[in-house]
Amino acid sequence: MALIVHKYGGTSMGSTERIRNVARRVAKWHRAGHQLVVVPSAMSGETNRLLGLAKELAPAQTDDACERELDMLAATGEQVSSALLAMALQAEGLSAVSYAGWQVPIKTNSAYTKARIESIDDQRLRADLAAGKVVIVTGFQGVDGNGHITTLGRGGSDTSAVAVAAALKASECLIYTDVDGVYTTDPRVVAQARRLERVSFEEMLEMASMGSKVLQIRSVEFAGKYRVPLRVLSSFTPWDIDLNTEASSGTLITFEENETMEQAVVSGIAFNRDEAKISVLGVPDRPGIAYQILGAVAQAHIEVDVIIQNISKEGKTDFSFTVHRNDFQKTLHLLKTQVLPALGAADVVGDARICKVSIVGIGMRSHVGVASRMFKCLSEEGINIQMISTSEIKTSVVIDEKYMELAVRSLHREFDLDQTVDTISG
Amino acid sequence: MALIVHKYGGTSMGSTERIRNVARRVAKWHRAGHQLVVVPSAMSGETNRLLGLAKELAPAQTDDACERELDMLAATGEQVSSALLAMALQAEGLSAVSYAGWQVPIKTNSAYTKARIESIDDQRLRADLAAGKVVIVTGFQGVDGNGHITTLGRGGSDTSAVAVAAALKASECLIYTDVDGVYTTDPRVVAQARRLERVSFEEMLEMASMGSKVLQIRSVEFAGKYRVPLRVLSSFTPWDIDLNTEASSGTLITFEENETMEQAVVSGIAFNRDEAKISVLGVPDRPGIAYQILGAVAQAHIEVDVIIQNISKEGKTDFSFTVHRNDFQKTLHLLKTQVLPALGAADVVGDARICKVSIVGIGMRSHVGVASRMFKCLSEEGINIQMISTSEIKTSVVIDEKYMELAVRSLHREFDLDQTVDTISG
Numbered sequence: 015m016a017l018i019v020h021k022y023g024g025t026s027m028g029s030t031e032r033i034r035n036v037a038r039r040v041a042k043w044h045r046a047g048h049q050l051v052v053v054p055s056a057m058s059g060e061t062n063r064l065l066g067l068a069k070e071l072a073p074a075q076t077d078d079a080c081e082r083e084l085d086m087l088a089a090t091g092e093q094v095s096s097a098l099l100a101m102a103l104q105a106e107g108l109s110a111v112s113y114a115g116w117q118v119p120i121k122t123n124s125a126y127t128k129a130r131i132e133s134i135d136d137q138r139l140r141a142d143l144a145a146g147k148v149v150i151v152t153g154f155q156g157v158d159g160n161g162h163i164t165t166l167g168r169g170g171s172d173t174s175a176v177a178v179a180a181a182l183k184a185s186e187c188l189i190y191t192d193v194d195g196v197y198t199t200d201p202r203v204v205a206q207a208r209r210l211e212r213v214s215f216e217e218m219l220e221m222a223s224m225g226s227k228v229l230q231i232r233s234v235e236f237a238g239k240y241r242v243p244l245r246v247l248s249s250f251t252p253w254d255i256d257l258n259t260e261a262s263s264g265t266l267i268t269f270e271e272n273e274t275m276e277q278a279v280v281s282g283i284a285f286n287r288d289e290a291k292i293s294v295l296g297v298p299d300r301p302g303i304a305y306q307i308l309g310a311v312a313q314a315h316i317e318v319d320v321i322i323q324n325i326s327k328e329g330k331t332d333f334s335f336t337v338h339r340n341d342f343q344k345t346l347h348l349l350k351t352q353v354l355p356a357l358g359a360a361d362v363v364g365d366a367r368i369c370k371v372s373i374v375g376i377g378m379r380s381h382v383g384v385a386s387r388m389f390k391c392l393s394e395e396g397i398n399i400q401m402i403s404t405s406e407i408k409t410s411v412v413i414d415e416k417y418m419e420l421a422v423r424s425l426h427r428e429f430d431l432d433q434t435v436d437t438i439s440g
Numbered sequence: 441m442a443l444i445v446h447k448y449g450g451t452s453m454g455s456t457e458r459i460r461n462v463a464r465r466v467a468k469w470h471r472a473g474h475q476l477v478v479v480p481s482a483m484s485g486e487t488n489r490l491l492g493l494a495k496e497l498a499p500a501q502t503d504d505a506c507e508r509e510l511d512m513l514a515a516t517g518e519q520v521s522s523a524l525l526a527m528a529l530q531a532e533g534l535s536a537v538s539y540a541g542w543q544v545p546i547k548t549n550s551a552y553t554k555a556r557i558e559s560i561d562d563q564r565l566r567a568d569l570a571a572g573k574v575v576i577v578t579g580f581q582g583v584d585g586n587g588h589i590t591t592l593g594r595g596g597s598d599t600s601a602v603a604v605a606a607a608l609k610a611s612e613c614l615i616y617t618d619v620d621g622v623y624t625t626d627p628r629v630v631a632q633a634r635r636l637e638r639v640s641f642e643e644m645l646e647m648a649s650m651g652s653k654v655l656q657i658r659s660v661e662f663a664g665k666y667r668v669p670l671r672v673l674s675s676f677t678p679w680d681i682d683l684n685t686e687a688s689s690g691t692l693i694t695f696e697e698n699e700t701m702e703q704a705v706v707s708g709i710a711f712n713r714d715e716a717k718i719s720v721l722g723v724p725d726r727p728g729i730a731y732q733i734l735g736a737v738a739q740a741h742i743e744v745d746v747i748i749q750n751i752s753k754e755g756k757t758d759f760s761f762t763v764h765r766n767d768f769q770k771t772l773h774l775l776k777t778q779v780l781p782a783l784g785a786a787d788v789v790g791d792a793r794i795c796k797v798s799i800v801g802i803g804m805r806s807h808v809g810v811a812s813r814m815f816k817c818l819s820e821e822g823i824n825i826q827m828i829s830t831s832e833i834k835t836s837v838v839i840d841e842k843y844m845e846l847a848v849r850s851l852h853r854e855f856d857l858d859q860t861v862d863t864i865s866g
Contacts, residue, residue: 030496037497064520070456071463072527079537080530086538087523090516094490097513101498104506111505112512116542117587161543 016185017049017143021153021175024058025192026249027095033057036190037102039253040148044108046257049143051182053153053175054099056091064088081126085165088127089115089155092171096152103148110148113138115155115163120174122156122164125315129156129164130232131173134181143182151178169230176233180240187242189229190249195265196221196228198431199283203422206432210265213281218244218267220374220408221284234267241269279384280375280429283422287369287415289319290342291401293334294349296360299326303357307333310353316341320370320403320412330360334401336412342366368400369418372410373425385409391428397421442611443475443569447579447601450484451618452675453521459483462616463528465679466574470534472683475569477608479579479601480525482517490514507552511591514553515541515581518597522578529574536574539564541581541589546600548582548590551741555582555590556658557599560607569608577604595656602659606666613668615655616675621691622647622654624857625709629848632858636691639707644670644693646800646834647710660693667695705810706801706855709848713795713841715745716768717827719760720775722786725752729783733759736779742767746796746829746838756786760827762838768792794826795844798836799851811835817854823847 020043022036036054044050064087072080096112103110115122118138122129142149153171156164166173172189179187194209196218201207213221215238219231228246237244247264297303308318321335337345342364349362378384388409392399397420401412413421426432446469448462462480470476490513498506522538529536541548544564548555568575579597582590592599598615605613620635622644627633639647641664645657654672663670673690723729734744747761763771768790775788804810814835818825823846827838839847852858 030493033497067456067520067524068527071459071524071531073531079535080527083523083526083530083536083538086526086540087520090519093516094493094513097509098493098497100509100512101494101506104503104509105497105499109505112509114512114589163540 015047015049017051017182018043019051019053019175019179019182019184019187021053021171021187021189022055022249023171023189023191024055024061026190027054027056027099028058030098032249033095033098033102034105035253036099036249037106039190039249040103041106041108042253042257044148050148051139051143051178051184052099052148052150053171053178054092054095054150055153055171057095060091060094061088064091078126082162085126085129085155085163088165089152089163092152092154096150100150103150108148109146110150111142112150112152114152115174116157116161118151120151120156120177122158122166124158124160124162124164126162126164128167128315128317129158131156131166131177131236134177136181139178139182166232167230169233172230172233173236176236176240176242176244179242180236184242187237187244189233189244189246191228191246192248192250193228193246194248194263195246196267196282198281199422199426200285203285203419204283204426204432206426208431210281212266212268214376215267215269216407217281217374217376220372220405221282237267238269243268278375278430279377279381280373280431281377282374283425283429283431284372284374285369285418285422287418288339289336289368289370289412290339290364290366291334291336291368291412292342292345292349292362292364293332294354294357294359294362295332296330297333298358299329299331303331303333306357307349307353308335310348311335311337311345314344314348316345316348320401320410322401322403336368336370336401339366367415368412369415370410370412371418371421371425372408373429374408375429376407378407378409387428388425391424392421395420395424441473441475443477443608444469445477445479445601445605445608445610445613447479447597447613447615448481448675449597449615449617450481450486452616453480453482453525454484456524458675459521459524459528460531461679462525462675463532465616465675466529467532467534468679468683470574476574477565477569477604477610478525478574478576479597479604480518480521480576481579481597483521486517486520487514490517504552508588511552511555511581511589514591515578515589518578518580522576526576529576534574535572536576537568538576538578540578541600542583542587544577546577546582546603548584548592550584550586550588550590552588552590554593554741554743555584557582557592557603557662560603562607565604565608592658593656595659598656598659599662602662602666602668602670605668606662610668613663613670615659615670615672617654617672618674618676619654619672620674620677620689621672622693622708624707625848625852626711629711629845630709630852630858632852634857636707638692638694640802641693641695642833643707643800643802646798646831647708663693664695669694704801704856705803705807706799706857707803708800709851709855709857710798710800711795711844711848713844714765715762715794715796715838716765716790716792717760717762717794717838718768718771718775718788718790719758720779720783720785720788721758722756723759724784725755725757729757729759732783733775733779734761736774737763737771740770740774742771742774746827746836748827748829762794762796762827765792793841794838795841796836796838797844797847797851798834799855800834801855802833804833804835813854814851817850818847821846821850
């Protein structure tokens with residue numbers, strides 16, 4: 015008997031018929047002797063419907079008080095699907111109970127609309143599991159220190175599921191979604207993309223952070239931090255397929271490197287067109303500059319991705335970074351009104367028509383020249399590179415968004431991902 | 441400067457445009473110097489939509505665990521409209537914050553789907569009011585001693601509003617709804633029905649309990665218990681009408697009897713076709729019988745209205761009572777399986793095709809023969825009376841539901857309510 019966390023995405027919960035299928039699937043696992051905690055997302059379209067209503071009524075300039083109400087609003091979507099799933103499980107003859115984030119409680123900080131989980135109390139959940147109940151924990155939400163409802167940002171239910179799995183030391187966290195696993199790249203862009211049976215945690219982290227939409231990045235971070243075995247699999251297989259077949263389907267995100275297997279140099283090509291580029295020009299080159307610029311940005315709860323500082327010329331340097339496109343105008347405004355005057359920099363410029371393309375692979379650790387092979391490939395396609403950022407297992411470039419598909423396809427071919435080997439790493 | 445509670449019904453909150461009008465109306469009151477607490481219902485149709493989804497998924501036989509989930513589900517409707525109203529108020533330039541029942545907290549017992557308020561903590565609300573905020577308290581819901589969400593039953597937002605007004609010792613509780621006040625009877629049944637400018641609390645209590653749909657009965661009980669001045673008025677007057685005109689419109693439910701005014705004998709005709717009649721036949725006539733029958737019913741959280749015990753014949757008696765039609769089958773089942781065997785009664789029979797018609801009036805206290813005038817009127821129309829129940833200011837009869845409209849129209853004429861005197865009592 016194992017303790018297993020299931021997470022179901024919005025499409026999987028998209029209608030009463032689908033919720034009934036989720037209940038049947040969960041019941042199958044429960045009857046096989048497992049303890050089940052289920053984290054459902056809002057029914058697909060519900061969050062957008064709610065935020066659409068908010069858009070009609072909210073002030074043009076959203077502040078903290080308004081974002082608090084947005085969270086109050088958006089959190090209801092998951093509460094609805096949790097209660098419905100509990101009833102569907104009861105109709106299957108199981109004992110089931112659902113909890114909102116504040117009831118667990120899942121404690122978070124107060125960064126409305128993008129809060130971070132600080133702790134999860136497992137007492138109530140364990141007592142219910144011991145009593146033979148299926149426990150439903152409402153995803154995407156938590157409660158801050160002052161008893162205000164918070165939400166974890168888009169895709170936050172993945173993070174909820176992994177965090178709950180970590181708190182309960184679950185054997186595995188199964189992320190049921192509308193795709194059947196993690197691919198070498200988005201099959202809508204490259205028809206030859208292949209499903210990976212296993213992928214290392216580090217690679218998945220880079221893939222997710224690079225915009226691979228299968229999992230929210232923070233859920234992968236959590237999984238890594240607490241070593242929660244994570245599996246991405248499809249909720250659209252028939253609910254009554256053999257449990258063992260189901261349990262080994264999809265893509266396993268693993269922490270063990272299997273040394274006996276040959277590793278591909280590059281496991282996947284990730285891309286992201288949700289970012290915008292901002293440059294602060296003519297910054298006096300003195301200590302503390304990076305903090306002066308990015309400290310203000312961080313205080314406004316804006317996440318920064320790539321950061322580049324060029325070498326200085328005549329005591330002045332240019333400082334560039336990328337943020338989410340939704341934060342683009344807010345960041346520009348913040349820099350112009352608050353940072354620029356204090357800093358004595360020349361100007362702030364930005365560009366939202368960019369994309370980021372990355373090659374990701376554990377194999378890059380032990381192979382030299384992988385980055386230059388990437389640059390050569392892009393150069394041969396005539397694609398200009400605007401920014402470069404590297405880590406141990408990833409190289410990312412920022413390019414004009416119009417070249418995105420071309421770049422991804424070329425790199426997928428360049429790094430031999432168009433073939434049919436199934437297990438890449440792990 | 442007064443502390444005033446506004447309550448807006450589902451129709452008043454039925455669209456973003458209407459919510460914006462509510463925000464403008466509240467802003468008008470706030471700018472006039474008042475402290476405002478607003479209790480909104482769910483957007484019209486939302487509760488039915490949610491319960492419709494539940495009906496597709498929930499077990500056929502609902503139990504406590506299932507009703508807990510129904511409350512978890514239904515409570516989201518009010519949370520949505522509260523958050524939207526907060527944002528609309530912020531867009532009007534006001535400082536506003538919304539609280540779910542558990543955040544206040546509004547503590548209730550654990551009778552899911554029909555919980556009763558036990559206490560309201562006013563600390564958080566007072567602090568926000570003192571800080572100049574408009575406070576929105578989510579109606580219809582609370583939290584029980586174990587941290588489970590509860591709801592107060594249909595129309596429960598009225599009760600929330602009055603209870604909040606009582607806790608805060610508000611000057612007045614304004615119930616904004618889609619009708620412009622309390623009428624002598626339902627204008628859809630009797631075209632000559634008139635709006636009452638004032639009605640006494642006792643009369644309103646009887647009117648509400650008899651099925652006059654303007655206010656939930658428990659809200660009137662609360663208002664009476666804590667002497668909260670209550671006004672029922674329309675939310676469909678333009679939001680920018682003169683505040684004093686608005687403040688004196690609708691119907692005031694009052695606690696002061698104005699001795700100088702002549703009182704009508706009967707203030708209104710109430711009716712109710714939501715009930716069903718149940719009779720336990722051949723009950724051994726011994727002490728404790730009533731408790732044995734109704735104790736089991738009360739334990740199942742089924743509310744009983746009219747109760748009649750006939751005189752005994754040969755040591756046996758018949759015991760009749762009415763319950764809400766929704767509880768009819770459940771009550772029959774309960775009596776047959778649990779009560780009848782222990783009691784040694786002959787049989788249980790029931791009829792759901794009944795209605796209750798009542799005459800209500802403070803003036804009945806000091807006038808004799810009012811009840812017999814009612815029976816004579818019904819007799820002249822050939823309507824058979826099945827049950828009779830009386831109180832100090834009300835006489836009710838249970839009749840075949842097919843005679844309901846005829847009975848109400850005849851009684852409305854009989855007691856001179858068809859005329860155009862405006863102030864009846866109070």
